[in-house]
Amino acid sequence: MNALRHEFDLAEATMLPPLGQEPTRAPGPLVEDLGARWEALHDAAEAVAQLAQLGHEAAGGAIASLPERAAHAESWRREAVVNGIDDLALVMQTGLRALIAAADQGRDTTAAALTLWREFHVARQAICAFVEPELHTA
Incomplete structure (x- = not known):
């Protein structure tokens, strides 16, 4: 009989909590990190909106x-x-980056920027739906 033999290196393994239990985490640093990422994402969206010749979007709520x-x-x-x-x-x-490169070459980036802007909105709605799916269905 041939037995399969594997050597497993568990030095970098992450231990999972028992089923039904979540690890406790301090939400403070996580909120700050998520907040910084979320804000940077919206800064990029603002730049895309400018290239799409759209007005400023006030994200609230x-x-x-x-x-x-x-x-x-x-x-x-x-x-x-x-x-x-x-x-x-x-x-x-x-x-x-592609839009900026095209704009630097004197090309009209409005249509491409508008497409990226729309993709941003669809993806942002999907991200929001992970937290509260019942608010983002219909």
């Missing part, structure tokens, strides 16, 4: 309070929000 609400959400929802913000930040960074 549920959008502004997302970091606080996400910090107190279930751990899987919190992780989904963090991953969503990071993914959207990468998309915005890449898109904004």
Whole structure:
């Protein structure tokens, strides 16, 4: 009989809490970190809006309070929000770089910027839905 043999290196392993228990985390630093990421994302969106020749969007209410609400959400929802913000930040960074390069060459970036702006809004709504899905369905 051939037995499979594997050597596992658990030096970098993360221990998970028992089922039904979540690790306790101080929400303060998490809120600050999420808040900084969320704000940077909206700064990029503001730059895209300028290239799309749109007015300033005043984000308030549920959008502004997302970091606080996400910090107190279930751990899987919190992780989904963090991953969503990071993914959207990468998309915005890449898109904004392309738009700036095109604008530097004298090209009209309005249509492309408007498309990125719309994608930002759809993705932002999806991120918000991770925290409170019942508010973002319909």
